[in-house]
Amino acid sequence: TLAQLSHVCSYKETEELRQRKSQANGKILRMSSESDNSSMNFDETALTLGLPGKSRPSVGEKSGVKRGFSKMVDLNLHQKQSNDQENDGSQVEVAEPANSPASKAQIAGWPPVRTFRKNTVKSCKYVKVAVDGAPYLRKVDLDLYTSYQQLLISLESMFSCFTIRNCMNDGNLMDLVKGTEYVPTYEDKDGDWMLVGDVPWKMFVESCKRIRLMKRSEALGLGNIQNSCYNSKDTSIVIKHK
Amino acid sequence: MAHSFPEEVLEHVFSFIDSDKDRNAVSLVCKSWYEIERWCRRKIFIGNCYAVTPRIMIRRFPELRSVSLKGKPHFADFDLVPEGWGGYVDPWVSAMGRAYPLLEELRLKRMVVSDDTLEMVSKSFKNFKVLVLSSCEGFTTDGLASIAANCRNLRELDLRESDVEDLGGNWLSCFPESCTSLVSLNISCLGSEWSLRNLSALERLVGRSPNLRRLRMNRAVPLDKLANLLRRAPYLVELGTGAFSSELHPDVFSNLSGAFSGCKELRALSGFWDVVPAYLPAVYTICSGLTSLNLSYAAVQSSDLVKLITQCQNLQRLWVLDYIEDSGLEALAESCKNLQELRVFPSDPFAAEPNVTLTEQGLVAVSEGCPKLESVLYFCRQFTNDALFTIAKNRPSLTRFRLCIIEPRTPDYITLEPLDAGFGAIVQNCKELRRLSLSGLLTDRVFEHIGTHAKKLEMLSIAFAGDGDLGLHHVLSGCESLRKLEIRDCPFGDKALLANAAKLETMRSLWMSSCSVSFEACKLLGQKMPRLNVEVIDERGPPDSRPESCPVNTVYIYRSIAGPRLDMPAFVWTMDEELALRLS
Numbered sequence: 055t056l057a058q059l060s061h062v063c064s065y066k067e068t069e070e071l072r073q074r075k076s077q078a079n080g081k082i083l084r085m086s087s088e089s090d091n092s093s094m095n096f097d098e099t100a101l102t103l104g105l106p107g108k109s110r111p112s113v114g115e116k117s118g119v120k121r122g123f124s125k126m127v128d129l130n131l132h133q134k135q136s137n138d139q140e141n142d143g144s145q146v147e148v149a150e151p152a153n154s155p156a157s158k159a160q161i162a163g164w165p166p167v168r169t170f171r172k173n174t175v176k177s178c179k180y181v182k183v184a185v186d187g188a189p190y191l192r193k194v195d196l197d198l199y200t201s202y203q204q205l206l207i208s209l210e211s212m213f214s215c216f217t218i219r220n221c222m223n224d225g226n227l228m229d230l231v232k233g234t235e236y237v238p239t240y241e242d243k244d245g246d247w248m249l250v251g252d253v254p255w256k257m258f259v260e261s262c263k264r265i266r267l268m269k270r271s272e273a274l275g276l277g278n279i280q281n282s283c284y285n286s287k288d289t290s291i292v293i294k295h296k
Numbered sequence: 297m298a299h300s301f302p303e304e305v306l307e308h309v310f311s312f313i314d315s316d317k318d319r320n321a322v323s324l325v326c327k328s329w330y331e332i333e334r335w336c337r338r339k340i341f342i343g344n345c346y347a348v349t350p351r352i353m354i355r356r357f358p359e360l361r362s363v364s365l366k367g368k369p370h371f372a373d374f375d376l377v378p379e380g381w382g383g384y385v386d387p388w389v390s391a392m393g394r395a396y397p398l399l400e401e402l403r404l405k406r407m408v409v410s411d412d413t414l415e416m417v418s419k420s421f422k423n424f425k426v427l428v429l430s431s432c433e434g435f436t437t438d439g440l441a442s443i444a445a446n447c448r449n450l451r452e453l454d455l456r457e458s459d460v461e462d463l464g465g466n467w468l469s470c471f472p473e474s475c476t477s478l479v480s481l482n483i484s485c486l487g488s489e490w491s492l493r494n495l496s497a498l499e500r501l502v503g504r505s506p507n508l509r510r511l512r513m514n515r516a517v518p519l520d521k522l523a524n525l526l527r528r529a530p531y532l533v534e535l536g537t538g539a540f541s542s543e544l545h546p547d548v549f550s551n552l553s554g555a556f557s558g559c560k561e562l563r564a565l566s567g568f569w570d571v572v573p574a575y576l577p578a579v580y581t582i583c584s585g586l587t588s589l590n591l592s593y594a595a596v597q598s599s600d601l602v603k604l605i606t607q608c609q610n611l612q613r614l615w616v617l618d619y620i621e622d623s624g625l626e627a628l629a630e631s632c633k634n635l636q637e638l639r640v641f642p643s644d645p646f647a648a649e650p651n652v653t654l655t656e657q658g659l660v661a662v663s664e665g666c667p668k669l670e671s672v673l674y675f676c677r678q679f680t681n682d683a684l685f686t687i688a689k690n691r692p693s694l695t696r697f698r699l700c701i702i703e704p705r706t707p708d709y710i711t712l713e714p715l716d717a718g719f720g721a722i723v724q725n726c727k728e729l730r731r732l733s734l735s736g737l738l739t740d741r742v743f744e745h746i747g748t749h750a751k752k753l754e755m756l757s758i759a760f761a762g763d764g765d766l767g768l769h770h771v772l773s774g775c776e777s778l779r780k781l782e783i784r785d786c787p788f789g790d791k792a793l794l795a796n797a798a799k800l801e802t803m804r805s806l807w808m809s810s811c812s813v814s815f816e817a818c819k820l821l822g823q824k825m826p827r828l829n830v831e832v833i834d835e836r837g838p839p840d841s842r843p844e845s846c847p848v849n850t851v852y853i854y855r856s857i858a859g860p861r862l863d864m865p866a867f868v869w870t871m872d873e874e875l876a877l878r879l880s
Contacts, residue, residue, distance in 0.1 A: 163374035165645045
C-alpha cells in the first residue's frame with residue numbers, strides 16, 4: 055500500500071538519489087541527511103570498512119563481525135577528538151541518517167563499559183549481515199534505526215563499493231553501474247527468507263534473525279519478489295566488483 | 297652452608313613455597329638454589345605474553361604444570377585495541393605441547409585462541425585438568441567440543457566473558473558418559489538461544505558430576521529447567537542462573553524455591569538475565585549464606601533489589617546496576633556490614649540525561665556504613681570533592697578505587713571546580729591503594745597528589761585529564777610501585793616520557809592513546825631502551841609517512857626480554873633500533 059511505501063522510502067530522497075547517481079557516474083556516494091543536501095561533495099571519499107586509513111588491516115571474518123555501524127561512528131568521532139593537526143585526506147564520512155540514535159556523538163571506548171554489558175542491559179538487536187561473494191560478515195544493531203531507509207543507508211556504508219539506488223523498473227540505471235544487483239533479504243524467526251521491506255519496520259526488527267544481500271538472480275526464487283507491493287518502488291543494492 | 301642440605305631436602309622445602317614473589321626470591325639466593333628451584337617450579341604467571349618467549353620459559357622451567365598468560369592490554373576491553381593486534385596463544389601451546397606433556401592447567405586472559413589450538417590442548421596434555429579462558433576470542437563451539445571429548449579428567453572449564461562463536465552444534469554432549477570429574481563449569485558467555493538437545497546434554501552432564509561445585513549457565517537455560525538442575529547438584533557453592541523469567545505460575549515458583557532451599561552450600565549467585573521480579577523471592581532461603589551476588593544483568597527496580605539484598609547479611613561482594621539508586625545503596629549500607637567489594641554498572645551509559653537517581657550520595661552512604669569496604673567500581677553522572685573527602689576519611693582501607701563519571705571532564709557539580717582535591721584526599725588517606733581510575737575534570741594538580749602520596753599504587757587509569765607533560769611526569773617519577781599505566785585522550789607528550797624512560801623498564805606496560813606523543817619520541821625511546829618494546833598503533837598508515845613531530849594514534853610500551861615481536865599486523869610498527877636505522 056502507499057502508506058507502507060512512504061513508510062519505507064522517502065520519495066524526495068529517491069529523486070535526489072537518482073540525480074546524484076547519474077552525476078556521480080558510478081562513484082560511491084556519501085549519503086547525507088536531508089539538511090545536508092546542498093553541500094554534497096563527491097570528492098569526499100567514502101566509506102571504508104572499519105577504521106580510517108589507507109593501509110587497512112586485512113579484515114578477517116571476525117573483525118567484520120565486530121564492527122557495527124555505531125562503531126564506525128565512534129571511530130570517526132574519535133579521530134576528530136585526537137590532537138593531531140594533520141589532515142591526511144582520508145577522512146571517513148560515515149552515513150548518519152537523520153534522527154538516528156547513532157548520530158548522537160559517542161566517544162570510542164567511553165564510558166569504559168564492556169560490550170557484552172552494553173548488549174545485555176540495553177535492548178540490542180544485533181544481526182549478522184552477509185553479502186553473497188564477500189569474504190566477511192558485519193553486524194548491525196537493528197535497534198539503532200527507525201526505518202528501512204536508515205538501515206539500507208547504513209548497509210551501504212558498511213560494504214565498500216556499494217550504491218543504493220531506488221529504481222522504478224528501469225534498465226538504464228543498470229547500465230550506469232556495471233555491477234551485480236543485490237537484493238536485501240532476511241531470515242525470519244520461522245527460518246524463511248523474506249524480502250527486506252515487505253512488512254512494517256517494527257515487525258521486521260522483531261522477526262529478523264540475519265540479513266543476506268542476495269544476488270538478484272537468486273532472489274527471483276523468492277516468490278515474493280513479483281508480488282511484493284514493494285516491487286514498484288524497488289529498493290535494491292548494487293555492489294561493484296573490483 | 298649451601299652443601300649442608302641435599303638437593304632433595306631443599307626441593308621438599310621449596311615445595312611449600314607457593315607465591316611467585318617468594319619463588320623468585322629463592323632463585324636469587326645462589327646458583328644452586330636457582331637450579332633446584334627452577335626444576336621444581338610447577339606454576340608460572342606471565343602478565344604479558346610478549347615479555348618473554350615460550351622457548352625462554354621452557355628453557356628455565358622444564359617441569360611446569362600450570363601456566364597463566366595475559367595478552368592484550370586492558371583497554372582492549374573497551375575496543376581501543378584494533379582487531380588483529382595480536383595476543384595469539386597458538387605458539388605457546390605448540391611449544392608446550394612438546395615440552396610439557398604433563399601440563400594440567402592453562403589460564404588465559406585477553407588472548408586469541410583458535411579451534412585448532414583447543415584441539416591441540418585437548419590432545420597434547422594427557423592429564424589436563426583446568427582451562428580458563430577469560431575475555432578470550434577466536435574460537436567456536438567446535439573447539440569446545442574437542443576439549444569436552446578428549447580431556448578425560450577435566451575439572452574446570454571456565455569461559456568467563458569470552459567471545460565464543462556458537463556454531464549451533466551440541467558440544468556439551470561431547471563430554472563422554474565416563475566423564476564425571478567436573479568441578480567447575482562456566483559457560484555464561486554463550487548465546488541466548490539453545491536447542492532442547494543442548495539443555496538435556498547439560499542436565500545429563502550435571503547429573504553425572506558429583507564433584508560439581510561451580511556452575512554458571514548462559515541466558516539460554518530457561519527458568520523452568522533450573523529447579524531440576526539444582527536438584528541434581530545440591531552441593532553447588534556457586535551458581536549462575538540462566539534467564540530468570542517465566543510466565544508466572546505458582547508451581548514453577550514453589551518448585552524453584554524448594555530447589556534453592558536444598559542448596560545449603562550456595563555462597564555465590566549470578567546470572568539473573570531478563571528477571572521477572574516476582575521470581576526473586578525464590579532465592580530468599582539461601583540469602584543468609586551468600587557472600588557474593590552479581591545482579592549486574594538484572595534490570596529491576598530498586599525496591600525489588602533492596603528486598604533481596606537486605607536479606608544477605610553476610611554479603612561480601614555485590615555487583616549491581618545503577619537501578620539500585622542512592623536509596624538502595626543506603627539500605628545496603630544498613631544491612632550488609634561485611635561488604636568488601638561494590639560495583640555499580642550503568643544501565644544506560646549513553647543516555648544524555650540520568651535515567652536513575654544514582655549520585656555521589658549512594659557511594660558516600662556505603663563508605664559510611666560498610667567498615668570492610670576495600671574495592672569500589674562506580675559509574676555515575678555527578679560527584680563532588682566533598683564526597684571524595686568523606687569517602688577517603690571513612691574508608692582509609694580502600695585498595696581499589698575506580699570512579700567513572702560518565703561525561704568526560706565533569707567538574708564538581710556544586711563548586712564547578714576540578715576534582716583534583718577530592719582524588720588527592722583518596723590517595724593521601726588510602727595508603728594501601730593499589731588500583732585507581734580517575735574521571736571528571738582534572739588538572740595536573742591531581743597528578744602531583746598522586747605522585748606524592750600513591751606509593752603503593754600499581755595500576756592507574758587516566759582519561760580526558762591533565763594539562764600537560766608535568767602531569768605525566770609527576771606520576772612516572774613519584775609512583776614507586778607503578779606497574780601498569782593506561783592513558784587516553786590526555787595532553788601528555790614527549791618530554792615526560794623521555795625524561796622517565798628508565799622508569800618504564802620497572803613497569804609491565806604503558807598505554808597512551810590519543811595523546812601528544814610524537815613519532816620522533818617513539819623512535820628515540822625505542823633506540824635508547826633496547827629492553828623496551830615500543831609499538832606504535834596507527835591506522836593512518838606508516839608513521840614515517842607523516843612528519844616526525846606528528847603525534848601517533850597510540851603508543852604501547854612494555855618491557856620485554858623477547859625482543860620485538862614478529863606477529864604484528866599492518867597497523868602496528870615497532871620502534872626498535874633496526875627500524876631507526878632503516879628510516880634514517
